[in-house]
Amino acid sequence: MISKSTIDTVFETARVEEVIGDFVVLKRAGSNYKGLSPFSDERSPSFMVSPVKQIWKDFSSGKGGNSVAFLMEHEHFTYPEAIRYLAKKYNIEIEETEQTDEEKANTDVRESMYLVSEFAKNYFHETLLHAEEGKAIGYSYFRERGFTNETIKKFALGYSPEVWDSFSKEALGKGYKLEFLESTGLTIVKEEKLIDRFRGRVMFPIQSMSGRILGFGARILGNDKKAAKYLNSPESDIYHKSKVLYGIFQAKQAIAKQDNCYLVEGYTDVIQFNQSGIENVVASSGTALTSDQIRLINRLTKNITVLYDGDAAGLRASIRGIDLILEEGMNVKVCTFPEGEDPDSFAKKTPYEDLVLYLENNAKDFIQFKASLLMNEAKNDPIKKADLIRDMVLSISKIPDRIKREIYIQECSRIMDISEQVLLNTLAQLVQKDISETVKKGKQEQKAFEVVKNTDSIALEKVDVLYELEKKIIEILLSYGNKIEEFEDILLKSNKEGEIENITEKKEYKVYQRIYLSLQEDEVELSNPLFREIYNNLINYFHQNETFQIEQYLMHLEPKFSQEVTSLLMIEEQQALHNWEGQQIIVKLKDQSIAQYVSETILTMRWFLVDAIIEELKKSISLEPDADNSEPLSMVMDYYKLINSFSKKLGRVMSRYN
Template sequence: MISQATIDTVFETARVEEVIGDFVHLKRAGSNFKGLSPFSDERSPSFMVSPAKGIWKDFSSGKGGNSVAFLMEHSHFTYPEAIRFLAKKYNIEIEETEQSDEDKLNTDVRESMYLVSEFAKKYFHDILLNSEEGKAIGLSYFKERGFTSDTIKKFSLGYSPETWDAFTKEALGKGYKMEFLESTGLTIAREDRPFDRFKSRVMFPIQSMSGRVLGFGGRILTNDKKSAKYLNSPESDIYHKSKVLYGIFQAKQSIAKLNNCFLVEGYTDVIQFNQAGIENVVASSGTALTPDQIRLINRLTKNITVLFDGDAAGLRASVRGIDLILEEGMNVKVCAFPDGEDPDSFARKTSYDDLVAYLDTNAKDFIQFKASLLMNDAKNDPVKKADLIRDMVTSISKIPDRIQREIYIQECSRIMDISEQVLTSTLAQLVQKDITEVGKKVKQDQKAFEVVKNESPVQGAKVDVLYRLERKIIEILLLYGNKTEEFEDVFLKTNEDGEIENVIERKEYKVYQRVYLSLQEDEVELANPLFRDIFNDLIQYFLQNENLEIEKYLMHLNSDFAQEVTDILMEDERVVLHNWEGQNIIPKTKSETIGQYVSETILTMRWYLVDKIIDELKNSVSNEPGSDNTESMSMAMDYYKLINSFSKKLGRVMSRYS
């Protein structure tokens, strides 16, 4: 187990904006950062990171927390995995404490698969560089491809020996279990004896965006027609081919920085481009492009440039992925290489400057690309030309943004020499068809909602008011609990004439003390069970700790507490998303008048609770003849006077909540 000292060091060192910045393209927004949600498909930013508070909040999905919580949500790490990842990122030495047999027994299955895959990556890489067979076969192949030692190291390229079970024997000898060698697909089990899946192949580790080894691609170097040229790991709990992109780990920072991603087909395309100096490139690994892969890129940039081989057959096969990219609301350009060239071969013989110039010059808008690609087939055939135009309009219909659709219709009209009216009419039919299909689903959802809505009684405003007030109490403790502020204390005192009068004294308190004493004085306990538990936990924390360090505090909370605390802390960051200051609207910050804000919140809560007592008294009044309601009416009048005093203190006109 990881020692508490190591965990504390990780939390003290990790900067939430740096950790998240490796996965999400963040833009500064005042003292915070904002970006597109990595957890949902959206067009405008709803993801906020607060370096000062050390936390993040995704307003679209409701998720939030510290840097560890982000890694657990985003990369599906376990808690120990997230700590290890951050320790590695910040070069923190991990101090281990001895695990009990029970702890070892409970080791996560996925973690075991990751560990086996990581071992395999290191094993294949070591065989490539240090064994005679690896150097003679694998390393010489990579050198022939023009890969340098630095490139081979960067992508952890490797070689699997020709011996049937060389890897399996080594892994078992190191204590790795056969069940995980099988579940990752590294070993194929047979009754007589297990053998290595990737025997006699050069190896390409496939990594997640966070760098975890998910699976492998292996290329055979012999001319054995019975064996596939490329072989991938089978689907498993950690490897889903449709959800990963080769090279995303090495490319993520460059993609976010340059705000563009080059998409290629093969492993060597990615590696050769990297070596040429262009790092913002990923591959679909020979599979048809999927929405999940596109969304992976969408976390980092809205712009994709698809790079195709020069052969016409490959172009037509690959162009089908363009519609998927458009459907995800992304901007797409297409660049084809000369006949007989692919990204690998072209990058190998082209200087960096010439390669960049070629990509800039030849990257075409998808409309221009489709027109140039398919026009040769259509030529003077009206039917084929009509099909081509319909195909182009179908692509345009996938674009969510109406303005973009309009612009592309104009461009298509110009290129294909056909009226905008005809294209617009065709587009409207296609869009309407999509809307009709979506509408059917919405109607079904609405019916379900109506049933739920009719069965659920509408809660009155009183519950909402109390909820908001109690939430404010928690917010005050989280933001200002240990701050010292000056508050007014009001005492009843007999003067020299024997009259009772109010005496106001100003006295300093810690904010948490003032809140706690005020609620104790009123004998009030928070009604919301979650808020009540968090309140009690916070008071205990303040009594035992001088300062509230949010990240450390979140560490010891259960998931429900931690999520609610994060939601409350990040609530104010919503105003940053709307850029009020850019519109000359300056939101007032609570930190300017903390004492006043605390006093107002407590007074408002008192007002609300007294108002409830008045309602109870009114309901207790009997309308029966001869009933004596004098006491109830007298008490109600006293409470009305109390509300009047609250009103004066709050400096506003008296109004009741009910």
């Protein structure tokens, strides 16, 4: 187990904006940062990071928390994994305490798969560098491709021996379980025999954005015509081919810095470009480009440049991926290499400056690229030319931004020598067709969208006032709980004539003490189960600790509370509340003191609870002519007087909740 002192050091050192910045492009927004949600498909940023509070909140999905919570959500780390990742990032030495047998037995299945994959990466890499077979075959191959020792190490390239079960035996001997060797696809069990899936191949570890080993790509070097040239890990709980990009771990910082991502097809294309000095490059690993892969890039940049070799036959099939990129609202350019060249071979023989210059000069807008590629096919055939134009307009219709669509229509009109109006009419038909299909597939979503537009008139009718008030109390405790404020106490004292009168005294309390004493006095317990647990947790924390630092509190907070707590801490970053005053919900104003804010919230809650009591009493009043309702009516009048006093203290006209 990781020691408590190490965990404390990690939390004290890690900066949430730096940790998240490795995965999401963050832009300054006042004292905070904002970016696109990594948990949902969106085009307008709703993901907020607060450096001051050291927390983040994704308003589109509702997720939130600290640095560790982000890694657990985004990378599916366990808590110890997240701590280890941060310790490595910030060069913090990890102190370990011995794990019990029970703790070892409870290790997560996915974690076991990750551990096996990490072992495999190291095994293949060491075999490449130090085993005779690895050096003679694998290492020699990579050196012939022009890869330096530094590059081989950077991408952890490896070699799997030709022996049937060399890796499997080694892994089992080191204590790794066969079930995880099978589930990751590293080992095949056939007729009770162990077979290494990748035997006799050079290995390309496939990493997640955080650097975890998800799977492997492997290339055979022999002349066995029956065997596939390239072989990938099978789909598993940790490896989904359509959702990963080769090289994203090495490229993520360069992509964000350059605000552009070069997209290639193969492993060696990525490695050769990286070695040449252009690091913002990833590969779809030979698969057809998917929306999930594009969204992975979208977290880092809006700009993609697709690099194709000079094979015309392959180009025609590959341009289908361009429409997918456009659908995600991204900007796409295309660059091709001379016939007979691919990104790997071209980068290998081209100096860095010349390579950069070539990419800049030959990267075409997708409209220009499609026109130049397809015009050769159409030539003087008017039917084919019409199909070509329709194909280009179809791509333009995929662009979500209307202004961009119109600009591209103008460009298409100029290139193809056809009137804008004809193109606009065709575009309108295609867009309308897409809308119609969307409506058919998701009528419920469309209805939900219509409802959202009328939130001011509809949603407010359904506001749970008590829920909002209890949420306000938790928010106050989190934001101001340990602050000392001056509050007014109203005491009952006898004057010289022996009459009882109200005397106002001012006294200092910590905010949490004032709230605690007020609720105790009224014998009120929060009705919402989650808020009640958080409230008790906070009060206990305040009682046991002289100081309150949100980072320290979040460190020890149970995961079931973190999402709600983060939402409350980021309330100012969320959109302004709509007409809460009309619903008797207090919103703190900038010129309002904390003591006033606390007092008004508690008074409003008392008002609501007393009002509920009145309603119950009214139900007990009998409508029978001879019924004696004096007692309940008297109580109702007393409670109305109490509400009237609340109203005066709040400085508002008395109103009702129902």
